[in-house]
Amino acid sequence: MAHIRQGDTVVVTKGREVGKRGKVKRVYRKAGRVEIENVMMVQRHTRPSQKNPQGGIMEKEGTVALPNVAVVCETCDRGVRSKAVVSEAGKKQRACVRCGTEISTPAAS
Numbered sequence: 560m561a562h563i564r565q566g567d568t569v570v571v572t573k574g575r576e577v578g579k580r581g582k583v584k585r586v587y588r589k590a591g592r593v594e595i596e597n598v599m600m601v602q603r604h605t606r607p608s609q610k611n612p613q614g615g616i617m618e619k620e621g622t623v624a625l626p627n628v629a630v631v632c633e634t635c636d637r638g639v640r641s642k643a644v645v646s647e648a649g650k651k652q653r654a655c656v657r658c659g660t661e662i663s664t665p666a667a668s
């Protein structure tokens with residue numbers, strides 16, 4: 560299982576959405592699932608609310624199990640496993656196991 564973080568670009572490796580890529584919107588550590596932009600869309604039947612006075616059916620991202628996604632390495636242009644490396648500055652980084660390119664960690668937002 561890779562170290563997936565919010566803001567990562569990931570690819571789905573298993574299940575209904577295999578091959579789809581997107582940016583991680585949220586990581587649910589405890590549940591071991593991630594929410595990915597425009598992946599695993601599900602229909603939510605919602606009641607009318609202030610935000611959505613009409614109610615009705617809304618499309619929304621569902622979650623994907625963490626073991627079923629892989630970080631995309633920009634150099635390899637595919638989903639890869641990442642390994643932990645320590646950079647010169649002594650910071651922990653993730654790197655692609657295939658080509659060694661560091662996988663940039665998006666600034667936490």
Ligand SMILES: [Zn+2]
Nearest residue numbers: 632635655658
């Ligand atoms: Zn790579």
